[in-house]
């Protein structure tokens with residue numbers, strides 16, 4: 001049934017009156033005069049609304065192995081409403097499949113809009129054509145006709161977040177976006193409607209209550225947050241099913257938890273992937289790569305990962321090596337491994353049309369490429385010239401691609417970078433009717449386009465996992481909802497522009513809200529030439545983003561940490577070293593994230609939802625829940641305003657000065673200072689600086705302690721494992737709880753090992769106590785020694801210590 005339905009307001013297609021409803025185990029199906037729908041209770045807070053406008057069942061590419069925990073459900077029919085009660089929500093469905101959702105106190109949370117679907121009038125068009133367009137001004141493209149359009153009531157004081165890494169600001173109210181994965185080489189600007197990714201999920205925040213909507217439709221979809229009409233917001237699709245999930249908070253954190261319950265969280269990565277990464281289009285030949293590798297070590301700048309961009313391949317043929325530039329790549333990979341480097345190679349989807357090239361021959365023979373309507377493999381042009389597109393929507397093709405990963409990883413490649421997988425095409429866009437297998441239910445490009453990169457990453461992830469039995473490192477440019485299960489992402493081809501550094505913060509924060517905990521930007525900017533000041537400020541941001549990768553385009557000036565002057569080099573060194581010292585903190589966040597879905601770089605509203613002042617803050621973020629970063633993102637600025645959220649005091653990381661929350665302060669920030677604040681009561685685990693992960697055996701964990709300035713208690717859980725294998729999933733890890741209490745001038749720290757199942761334990765703990773001068777220090781009742789290094793007080797205890805008392 002592929003009818004042209006239009007489900008909008010009181011116009012167009014209408015479901016009509018409710019004829020009957022039926023409760024099955026966890027779902028309620030409703031028959032209307034003109035169609036069928038179901039309300040499926042996934043959990044008491046997550047409800048799926050579905051109508052089979054395209055396929056009988058949900059055709060999701062994002063939701064795998066959905067586990068339902070619906071809890072107790074009751075259903076009633078009163079006054080023409082089907083009422084569904086969960087343990088958290090009351091859902092009312094009335095004629096025309098109108099949905100209203102309330103909490104159990106009767107507070108309305110989200111309602112379908114009953115008024116007219118009435119976009120604002122775009123004036124200026126007349127019968128003679130459009131003068132502005134004729135003059136060459138770019139105008140917003142006319143909307144394609146939407147088969148499905150859902151309107152929801154928009155109330156004053158609403159905020160919207162998510163949709164992946166859209167350009168512009170954190171709050172999406174008043175804007176309009178399209179989901180159609182796009183490789184647009186122009187500098188990213190606020191008015192871009194599309195980007196490389198399509199993540200049709202957003203969080204709405206109204207009167208301190210948050211909920212989310214995930215519109216699981218891989219066709220081109222449009223999200224409009226009150227731009228076309230300030231009375232409603234809407235989401236629409238050109239085809240596919242009506243299939244969306246309502247995810248109740250009331251906290252935004254719970255919404256993210258719910259969303260990642262559906263689409264998956266980012267699995268805990270290998271520890272080295274959180275180290276510094278250096279890329280360039282391209283480090284070739286081998287001599288240049290080796291020079292870069294040596295330079296990091298010589299200059300005492302930590303680095304774990306080096307990238308090989310497209311020039312390592314033989315004529316851009318994927319899974320090959322250029323024998324001239326890299327005559328003995330296995331030996332080279334081995335040597336670099338010895339220096340502590342992990343090498344990541346790029347793999348694009350486009351397979352060169354070239355008889356005799358094994359990947360092409362195999363693909364052709366097995367019908368692994370997308371075809372035209374007549375079954376002839378579809379050809380477009382990318383880096384290798386004429387190229388074919390593997391049909392990753394076919395399980396057999398994913399399997400083949402997964403097997404191909406061995407060609408790289410069996411010889412020592414540590415991770416794979418998937419690029420150009422929107423998919424990009426130099427000879428115009430792929431036509432709508434390019435055919436895809438879609439795991440047996442044949443379909444066309446319109447349904448697969450937005451999930452092409454998703455499937456490619458999935459195949460890559462699975463291939464590396466099977467071949468190495470370690471946590472795979474895959475990085476992808478294009479993605480759909482759920483790709484976070486397989487790959488880390490970056491925001492694509494930004495430029496060395498201050499505006500792009502500024503914009504990277506809301507982009508990364510919205511990616512984090514959208515389930516992508518492991519993300520980053522090209523530090524220093526990809527296109528255009530970087531400047532020393534810009535690189536310094538960008539590295540300060542990069543040091544706190546999960547993916548910390550400096551990358552730049554061919555023919556741009558060098559932008560490695562030493563590429564400018566000594567001052568820039570030393571600022572870069574300082575922040576890259578800080579990153580390495582903070583690695584256990586970041587690793588803890590990623591471990592926690594695997595269960596909660598909460599990202600490493602977070603908008604302030606996630607931790608401070610009660611403080612409305614933070615709802616629109618674009619240029620500050622939380623790194624985990626203990627550190628607030630307020631980077632300088634404007635050229636020439638050496639001071640900035642910082643808003644410190646309400647609810648706790650804050651300690652300046654550099655000066656140790658204490659500030660009340662709920663105020664703006666001005667922070668002096670010369671080029672080598674990135675304003676960083678630690679939450680009062682914060683405990684930050686640290687490692688010694690290393691050149692690369694694994695260089696030193698870490699037998700001591702440092703805990704950087706920021707005691708409460710008054711009475712208070714906090715707890716920090718630290719996680720430890722082997723940093724690379726999946727053994728943690730069968731229980732091989734350690735957990736430590738550090739509980740910090742202050743009353744009067746006594747501080748108590750309790751250490752408890754809540755799990756000890758991984759063999760390599762710490763021998764000792766070193767505590768740095770900030771902001772106070774301890775007079776006396778007892779470990780399990782015995783007096784201990786306090787070190788004083790330039791007024792920084794610290795002490796070390798053995799790993800058997802349980803209780804520490806400090807008097808000051």
Ligand code: GLC
Nearest residue numbers: 281309310419477492493553
């Ligand atoms: C694309 C990628 C970029 C890469 C280049 C060459 O533009 O986004 O990161 O360097 O292709 O492979």
